[in-house]
Amino acid sequence: MKTPMEIKMFQETTADIISTVEFNHTGELLATGDKGGRVVIFQREQESKNQVHRRGEYNVYSTFQSHEPEFDYLKSLEIEEKINKIRWLPQQNAAYFLLSTNDKTVKLWKVSERDKRPEGYNLKDEEGRLRDPATITTLRVPVLRPMDLMVEATPRRVFANAHTYHINSISVNSDYETYMSADDLRINLWNFEITNQSFNIVDIKPANMEELTEVITAAEFHPHHCNTFVYSSSKGTIRLCDMRASALCDRHTKFFEEPEDPSNRSFFSEIISSISDVKFSHSGRYIMTRDYLTVKVWDLNMENRPIETYQVHDYLRSKLCSLYENDCIFDKFECVWNGSDSVIMTGSYNNFFRMFDRNTKRDVTLEASRENSKPRAILKPRKVCVGGKRRKDEISVDSLDFSKKILHTAWHPSENIIAVAATNNLYIFQDKVN
Amino acid sequence: MEFKLEAHRIVSISLGKIYNSRVQRGGIKLHKNLLVSLVLRSARQVYLSDPCPGLYLAGPAGIPAPPPQQQPGEPAAGPPAGWGEPPPPVARASWPETEPQPERPSVSHAPRVGDEVPVTTVTGVGDVLQGGEADATEAAWSRVERPRQAAAGEAEGPAGGWGVFPEGSLAARRPCGCPLGGEDPPGTPAATPRTACCCAPRPAEDEPPAPPAVCPRKRGAAGVGGGPAGCPAPGSTPLKKPRRNLEQPPSGGEDDDAEEMETGNVANLISIFGSSFSGLLRKSPGGGREEEEGEESGPEAAEPGQICCDKPVLRDMNPWSTAIVAF
Numbered sequence: 001m002k003t004p005m006e007i008k009m010f011q012e013t014t015a016d017i018i019s020t021v022e023f024n025h026t027g028e029l030l031a032t033g034d035k036g037g038r039v040v041i042f043q044r045e046q047e048s049k050n051q052v053h054r055r056g057e058y059n060v061y062s063t064f065q066s067h068e069p070e071f072d073y074l075k076s077l078e079i080e081e082k083i084n085k086i087r088w089l090p091q092q093n094a095a096y097f098l099l100s101t102n103d104k105t106v107k108l109w110k111v112s113e114r115d116k117r118p119e120g121y122n123l124k125d126e127e128g129r130l131r132d133p134a135t136i137t138t139l140r141v142p143v144l145r146p147m148d149l150m151v152e153a154t155p156r157r158v159f160a161n162a163h164t165y166h167i168n169s170i171s172v173n174s175d176y177e178t179y180m181s182a183d184d185l186r187i188n189l190w191n192f193e194i195t196n197q198s199f200n201i202v203d204i205k206p207a208n209m210e211e212l213t214e215v216i217t218a219a220e221f222h223p224h225h226c227n228t229f230v231y232s233s234s235k236g237t238i239r240l241c242d243m244r245a246s247a248l249c250d251r252h253t254k255f256f257e258e259p260e261d262p263s264n265r266s267f268f269s270e271i272i273s274s275i276s277d278v279k280f281s282h283s284g285r286y287i288m289t290r291d292y293l294t295v296k297v298w299d300l301n302m303e304n305r306p307i308e309t310y311q312v313h314d315y316l317r318s319k320l321c322s323l324y325e326n327d328c329i330f331d332k333f334e335c336v337w338n339g340s341d342s343v344i345m346t347g348s349y350n351n352f353f354r355m356f357d358r359n360t361k362r363d364v365t366l367e368a369s370r371e372n373s374k375p376r377a378i379l380k381p382r383k384v385c386v387g388g389k390r391r392k393d394e395i396s397v398d399s400l401d402f403s404k405k406i407l408h409t410a411w412h413p414s415e416n417i418i419a420v421a422a423t424n425n426l427y428i429f430q431d432k433v434n
Numbered sequence: 435m436e437f438k439l440e441a442h443r444i445v446s447i448s449l450g451k452i453y454n455s456r457v458q459r460g461g462i463k464l465h466k467n468l469l470v471s472l473v474l475r476s477a478r479q480v481y482l483s484d485p486c487p488g489l490y491l492a493g494p495a496g497i498p499a500p501p502p503q504q505q506p507g508e509p510a511a512g513p514p515a516g517w518g519e520p521p522p523p524v525a526r527a528s529w530p531e532t533e534p535q536p537e538r539p540s541v542s543h544a545p546r547v548g549d550e551v552p553v554t555t556v557t558g559v560g561d562v563l564q565g566g567e568a569d570a571t572e573a574a575w576s577r578v579e580r581p582r583q584a585a586a587g588e589a590e591g592p593a594g595g596w597g598v599f600p601e602g603s604l605a606a607r608r609p610c611g612c613p614l615g616g617e618d619p620p621g622t623p624a625a626t627p628r629t630a631c632c633c634a635p636r637p638a639e640d641e642p643p644a645p646p647a648v649c650p651r652k653r654g655a656a657g658v659g660g661g662p663a664g665c666p667a668p669g670s671t672p673l674k675k676p677r678r679n680l681e682q683p684p685s686g687g688e689d690d691d692a693e694e695m696e697t698g699n700v701a702n703l704i705s706i707f708g709s710s711f712s713g714l715l716r717k718s719p720g721g722g723r724e725e726e727e728g729e730e731s732g733p734e735a736a737e738p739g740q741i742c743c744d745k746p747v748l749r750d751m752n753p754w755s756t757a758i759v760a761f
Binding site: 078 | 461468469
């Protein structure tokens with residue numbers, strides 16, 4: 001496993017809790033969404049020739065209000081502005097495009113730079129006031145002059161009114177023309193150009209709602225095959241669907257489920273088996289799922305069990321009742337692959353996050369905290385003491401702070417740079433250079 | 435017994451969560467409520483199936499169920515006579531448990547989950563969702579009104595629907611007649627243990643302190659016999675009864691009514707939630723049934739016995755748990 005991360009800590013203390021973090025396809029931009037409906041985009045500084053040893057830092061590039069609170073008068077419901085997910089589109093021109101979604105509405109934002117402005121109009125003066133044509137004696141051609149860089153974000157599309165339930169996932173298709181949005185019971189397929197229609201491709205709503213037993217918890221398109229996607233359920237199962245098979249993909253092509261271990265049965269077995277996140281590997285060969293206590297890696301060619309299971313914080317297994325009481329058992333942790341699919345990362349409590357090296361089978365627990373980190377310092381691995389004598393530097397399970405949870409993390413697509421959202425702070429860590 | 439206590443606690447916590455979900459910003463979260471209802475169902479199954487003397491009183495069709503295992507040290511006072519008096523017939527079956535009664539004593543302590551319940555009924559959530567599916571505003575409001583009115587004079591708390599353990603309240607009330615502990619402010623998670631209740635320590639005190647297996651209900655039960663008509667016997671809860679909604683006729687007399695009684699209000703309450711469920715408004719067929727059920731439960735709720743589904747239940751549950759835990 002690679003050496004412990006060197007902290008290059010960049011903190012943006014936002015007013016609101018960060019609810020999603022996502023690098024773009026080159027890693028140049030990092031977007032965060034928060035509970036207040038804002039999106040903040042960070043851009044990596046270009047490495048300068050003067051400081052070749054210093055990796056580029058991420059600085060704020062653009063901030064905009066993506067979603068506002070809304071009120072559905074028909075149903076007397078408030079719609080939260082919290083950004084549930086952000087997904088970048090691959091860059092096709094100078095502008096950047098991203099999708100952001102709250103519970104009900106997906107928006108396509110264009111983020112573009114303006115560093116020149118036209119000057120020298122004939123009919124307008126420099127302040128924009130109209131000139132009296134009678135005073136114009138000569139004509140000139142307006143020219144573009146440099147100006148201070150301005151980054152503007154404009155909403156280009158609004159995809160609304162297609163979801164009865166709360167949207168939990170969006171995923172851009174590899175064809176770059178379509179994307180899907182998934183709520184608790186349905187998945188819709190959209191074309192980026194068309195906002196007043198979407199195709200429903202999965203519908204698991206039972207005819208009699210009293211027979212409801214599971215909901216969709218996450219969905220993602222295959223990174224290369226534009227006809228394939230997966231969705232996970234609250235019952236701990238994953239279904240892979242092929243859109244070529246039929247228009248409505250209610251029947252899965254593959255069904256991934258691990259038989260339950262009867263010795264671990266408890267009142268909360270169902271809750272902890274609910275999958276909170278599903279991610280394809282970059283290769284497209286594996287999927288990774290996160291449930292409350294574990295991360296599992298599945299081979300698409302083997303449906304009956306995962307090929308790897310990693311315990312994230314198994315010491316919580318005996319505390320499930322308390323975690324149920326304080327609602328922590330419902331926390332939805334995400335998981336991410338590194339660029340080469342060799343390391344997986346996920347968050348935990350006490351601002352801990354965990355990395356698992358799939359090849360060496362080694363794992364490490366790190367902490368995202370201001371007190372323990374100085375810029376450029378190496379992150380020290382942490383350890384949770386599960387019983388018996390607690391060594392120095394270990395933390396006992398009972399001292400864990402369950403209000404400090406790391407639900408959202410992101411890994412740069414090609415480098416060892418990670419972004420970790422700890423409530424309302426964003427930490428960016430880079431690998432040691434040498 | 436420990437399982438039963440834990441199950442009891444989990445049920446109250448779960449009900450509190452469902453109640454609190456009503457006022458959450460952004461609407462009721464389907465996923466979370468589904469999970470909570472699954473836990474609720476598991477806990478309830480364990481609670482009902484965990485053999486404990488004194489808690490299984492009238493078996494099906496009014497047969498007193500023999501305590502499957504007599505816990506050491508417990509007073510031999512068996513299930514008091516008179517328990518199991520059925521409430522007036524309730525039209526609606528709500529909790530879709532279909533385990534046959536005779537199975538109960540042989541049930542293991544391990545929580546059984548959906549595998550034994552033939553119909554995939556996440557009733558609570560289902561009801562919520564059903565309720566949400568159509569504009570059931572009127573039905574919903576009428577249901578809200580009736581339990582509230584019935585509970586007038588009782589503290590407002592995590593409302594209605596906690597009818598799963600209605601008997602306990604009456605059982606405990608009658609001996610000492612005190613209003614049982616503090617009142618729950620609305621929205622308080624039911625799990626919060628309450629402290630001040632003169633009833634609570636009594637059952638535990640009088641029993642041998644050592645075994646937590648003591649069932650205070652046994653004491654209370656003595657008082658309950660002949661209680662207000664219509665109060666379902668404590669412990670006789672579990673009656674699995676096909677849901678009315680599924681158009682199956684109620685299977686038995688009193689026991690079915692007992693179950694209807696206690697679970698009816700749960701479903702009722704959850705149906706009430708349904709009207710504010712995010713994105714779900716119940717359409718007419720279900721809505722019509724709900725309305726009917728709501729009306730039927732109204733008069734019953736008005737009877738003193740039926741109030742057991744409201745605050746008194748809650749109040750009794752927690753002092754009881756607290757007392758047990760204390761010993």
